[in-house]
Amino acid sequence: KAGVTQTPRYLIKTRGQQVTLSCSPISGHRSVSWYQQTPGQGLQFLFEYFSETQRNKGNFPGRFSGRQFSNSRSEMNVSTLELGDSALYLCASNTMGPGELFFGEGSRLTVL
Amino acid sequence: DQQVKQNSPSLSVQEGRISILNCDYTNSMFDYFLWYKKYPAEGPTFLISISSIKDKNEDGRFTVFLNKSAKHLSLHIVPSQPGDSAVYFCAASVDFGNEKLTFGTGTRLTIIP
Numbered sequence: 001k002a003g004v005t006q007t008p009r010y011l012i013k014t015r016g017q018q019v020t021l022s023c024s025p026i027s028g029h030r031s032v033s034w035y036q037q038t039p040g041q042g043l044q045f046l047f048e049y050f051s052e053t054q055r056n057k058g059n060f061p062g063r064f065s066g067r068q069f070s071n072s073r074s075e076m077n078v079s080t081l082e083l084g085d086s087a088l089y090l091c092a093s094n095t096m097g098p099g100e101l102f103f104g105e106g107s108r109l110t111v112l
Numbered sequence: 113d114q115q116v117k118q119n120s121p122s123l124s125v126q127e128g129r130i131s132i133l134n135c136d137y138t139n140s141m142f143d144y145f146l147w148y149k150k151y152p153a154e155g156p157t158f159l160i161s162i163s164s165i166k167d168k169n170e171d172g173r174f175t176v177f178l179n180k181s182a183k184h185l186s187l188h189i190v191p192s193q194p195g196d197s198a199v200y201f202c203a204a205s206v207d208f209g210n211e212k213l214t215f216g217t218g219t220r221l222t223i224i225p
Contacts, residue, residue, distance in 0.1 A: 040217060101156075
């Protein structure tokens, strides 16, 4: 069974640009969550989607947005990039069991 | 405001000995707790969890203890093995089935052969 797949794995952008990250969950998983990992901050919850609906949202500015498609694949977008957006963005999916999220390897974003 | 705190950024333990990783939380609404392990260049993987109705959960070499009155939980690994070297994250949620997890900042565990 394929795991959670995130693309791209690495990317470099400049301030002011926007970026779109993609996540394909494990087959059969309908919930997709996004987390940001930065040094010293741990993993911070961005948002969670289930059946194309955002069910939960973390404390991030409106520049961070996401969506989920009918096949459960998800994308997140960050507009007007800032240096502080440099981070590892992790996607996770699950279908059962509280908190037993299955994470992808992440997309490492560097903003110059 | 860090609601889940892992105050030890790093820990080194001899192979075969016990590793104890600690985690404190401030939000009394948390009622489900998890530990994740993360290797470099990989996503975190689920290790073990505990509900607030329990004070201990065991899975092989891994045991998690919860002290609700102290708002403290710990992960014990016995015996420690070189493959246990990784970053360990403590996480919490406010209810069973809630995918919004609040993570600590992680503890890097190094097992010395």
